[in-house]
Amino acid sequence: MKKFTISGCEKTPFLTWYTEGLKKKFSTKGYQFCEDSDDGIGIVFNVINQEKPRPYRRKSQATFVVSIMEMDKEIEDIFEAAYPYLIRSLANHLIYIVHTNENTDVYFITPEQGFYKISYKDGDEEDFFNRTYSRLEPVASAQLIIDNLFAEDLDYQLWKGNEITKKMYASGQKLDQMNLLPAPFPLENYLSKRDMRQLKKLYGIGGLSYGNLSSRHDGQTFWMSASGVNKADMRVIGQDILFIKGFNPNRNAMEVSVPPKITPKRASVDAIEHWMIYKEHPDVGAIVHIHAWMDGIEATEINYPCGTIQLAETVADLVRKAEDPSRAVIGLKNHGLTITGRNLEEIFERIDGQVVSQIPMG
Incomplete structure (x- = not known):
């Protein structure tokens, strides 16, 4: 049975009501509520405050943390006000509650800039918690594939x-010129060095990034940009560009070949997604992921976190259903695009002038 807990600072009357409602809903859906000290907890609802948004210290990388924060005044720019608290509390999700004169708006925000709202009015408690559960549970129960096995x-x-790899270097410069940064805030301004280390460990990141790209080598092996590297200057094999051998299901990790005597960077969290696509579609020669959007595209229905096998499977399924899987453009809800092509040059030619930086949130 999946376990969850509720932790954090002292609760207001509304937060007490809200967390009790979450507790009841998840319990009736087959989750077991546990005390904070229990091992094996899968989901944590961590109540934070504005002055000291204390992180929940995970005992396991697989623990999914949802920070909850309440505001008693209307905010002009919700995303700009809320996002730093998501990062500072080292959460996978932030529930940002804003009380207005008419109702209560509950905003859901993710590190990938997912951003959507559920409103609550007196009398619709059952529907409100059902909608909250349907949003959170698929995301919270998703399985991360962010470990690497280097050889x-x-x-x-x-x-x-x-x-x-020379062509990847050139394409990396094109990607850099698109200026599609995913995060509007420099993380280092909000986190201590200790928290930055924890964030990198939890999310498998090497720093701010702005998408990734890969190119098939042969069979199911491929080259891919490493996590958090400067895409405009990808030169060093094993650090900037990685050789992905495959996926190890027994270890839930990507297998990466590197040269000897080098300290490798981590593979992008999207490596599992790229591996699935290359494995199934021999005509796919390259894949580009950007934090942007295009009109009229097929998109995922659930805002799965990057690096989860559920997101990879969902994207792979949409590629499979595309008219031409080797030239597909797939939207990742609240996040960006995965684009397949025969080669990198062809991908950038196809999307030239079609990309918009504002990702629709819903």
């Missing part, structure tokens, strides 16, 4: 890269 077994002829 110093890269063919010596590839230690300096090849023609494919």
